[in-house]
Amino acid sequence: MQCEELTELLAASAEAGSAAPSVIVDARARAHVEGCLRCQAELAQYRKLLRALHNLRTEVLTPAPGLVADVFAHLEEAGERHAVRSLVRGRRVAYAGGLAVAATAAGAGAAYVLVARRGRKLRAAS
Amino acid sequence: MPDELAELVAAARSGDRAAFEELVRATSAETYTLAYRLLGNEEDARDVVQETYLRAYKGIERFRGDSQFSTWLYRITANCAATYLGRRARHRHDELSDEAPLADVSPDRDPQGLAMASNLRDRLNEALEQLPPRLKAVIVLRDVYDLPHEAIAAELGITESAAKVRLHRARRRLREQLFPLPGEEEEARAV
Numbered sequence: 001m002q003c004e005e006l007t008e009l010l011a012a013s014a015e016a017g018s019a020a021p022s023v024i025v026d027a028r029a030r031a032h033v034e035g036c037l038r039c040q041a042e043l044a045q046y047r048k049l050l051r052a053l054h055n056l057r058t059e060v061l062t063p064a065p066g067l068v069a070d071v072f073a074h075l076e077e078a079g080e081r082h083a084v085r086s087l088v089r090g091r092r093v094a095y096a097g098g099l100a101v102a103a104t105a106a107g108a109g110a111a112y113v114l115v116a117r118r119g120r121k122l123r124a125a126s
Numbered sequence: 127m128p129d130e131l132a133e134l135v136a137a138a139r140s141g142d143r144a145a146f147e148e149l150v151r152a153t154s155a156e157t158y159t160l161a162y163r164l165l166g167n168e169e170d171a172r173d174v175v176q177e178t179y180l181r182a183y184k185g186i187e188r189f190r191g192d193s194q195f196s197t198w199l200y201r202i203t204a205n206c207a208a209t210y211l212g213r214r215a216r217h218r219h220d221e222l223s224d225e226a227p228l229a230d231v232s233p234d235r236d237p238q239g240l241a242m243a244s245n246l247r248d249r250l251n252e253a254l255e256q257l258p259p260r261l262k263a264v265i266v267l268r269d270v271y272d273l274p275h276e277a278i279a280a281e282l283g284i285t286e287s288a289a290k291v292r293l294h295r296a297r298r299r300l301r302e303q304l305f306p307l308p309g310e311e312e313e314a315r316a317v
Contacts, residue, residue: 011294011301038307045305046297052250052304053269059247063158067172071150074176075183 001032003039010039014046135195138186146186150179153196157203163266164207166255170214177206200271204263204281211259246304253303257296264289265296 009029016023021033021040033039131152137145157178161171181202189198254262263282267273268289273281279289302310 007298008294011297012290014297041307042301045301045307048305049297049301050269052246053265053300054272056247056250056270057272059159060155061159061162063155063172063175064168067158067175068151068154070172071154071176071179072147074180078180 001028003032003036003042006032006039007042010043010046014043014050131195135186135189135191139189146183149195153199154179156196157199160200160203160266160271161207163254163270164204164259164263165210166259166262170210174203174206174210177210178203181206197273197277200267200273201277201281204267204273204278208263208282211263215259249304250300253300257299261292261296261299264292265300268293269297 006029009024009026010033013023013025021030021043023043024030024033033043131149134145134149134152138149154175158171158175161174161178162168165171165174178199182199185202189195254266257265260282264278267278267281268275275286275289275293279286282289284292
């Protein structure tokens with residue numbers, strides 16, 4: 001087994017919380033690392049890197065003033081947009097409902113006129 | 127989760143707008159820090175923070191408390207940042223290749239760099255900034271913020287195995303740059 005074949009494995013194994021070769025699950029790879037100073041050093045460097053990265057968690061940047069106000073303004077704006085959309089949607093529904101009622105009324109009226117005319121024709125024929 | 131934050135979350139979930147605003151005040155600096163780390167500039171980070179809290183506000187009723195509130199917020203931030211980066215890449219033709227060359231942050235070559243990169247943390251921050259965005263996202267979310275692989279994959283819209291490949295690639299690049307082994311030093315300097 002060559003060191004180059006283990007690069008990915010070493011980068012993944014460093015997460016196990018120790019720089020000891022015993023963290024490597026694959027037996028063949030572990031045997032190689034146990035006997036290879038270069039791979040052991042690489043594993044130790046990955047551990048060092050991960051510790052340094054983890055320590056960045058405590059670092060909190062201070063945003064320029066006004067961020068919280070901007071967030072509130074964005075929430076407000078989105079709320080207003082939502083209200084306007086709801087209003088427009090409500091009006092559309094009312095408009096569509098009105099059209100439907102008018103169409104139904106017109107249809108019913110036309111049907112009544114047709115039936116009434118047919119009735120008069122029948123009476124005239126008899 | 128600290129008790130005070132838990133109480134605010136509970137109140138915000140039941141529709142208390144003032145409690146949500148308190149949550150924003152309590153967490154905005156951390157959210158901004160993550161957004162800045164993912165995007166690399168202040169203006170974009172501020173936009174993403176605003177979008178993050180809007181989504182959080184809309185979705186807080188669905189936050190069941192299975193994870194910490196901060197973790198839930200990190201996931202939303204990651205998702206918003208990924209969307210933002212995708213949009214930015216389309217508009218500005220950002221470099222998204224994993225193989226983009228890194229700037230030299232080795233302190234012994236550049237006197238200005240030497241002054242700036244006075245310690246490991248500075249050098250690490252600088253090296254992170256130089257990573258391509260899609261490598262930077264996975265390593266920041268996994269190794270700095272401890273998000274699980276599946277959460278990272280879900281928020282970035284990639285498979286879990288792709289997330290792992292990017293993570294290992296990012297670790298390798300940072301390791302080679304910050305802690306080069308004998309023989310790698312020349313290569314790291316040649317970049």
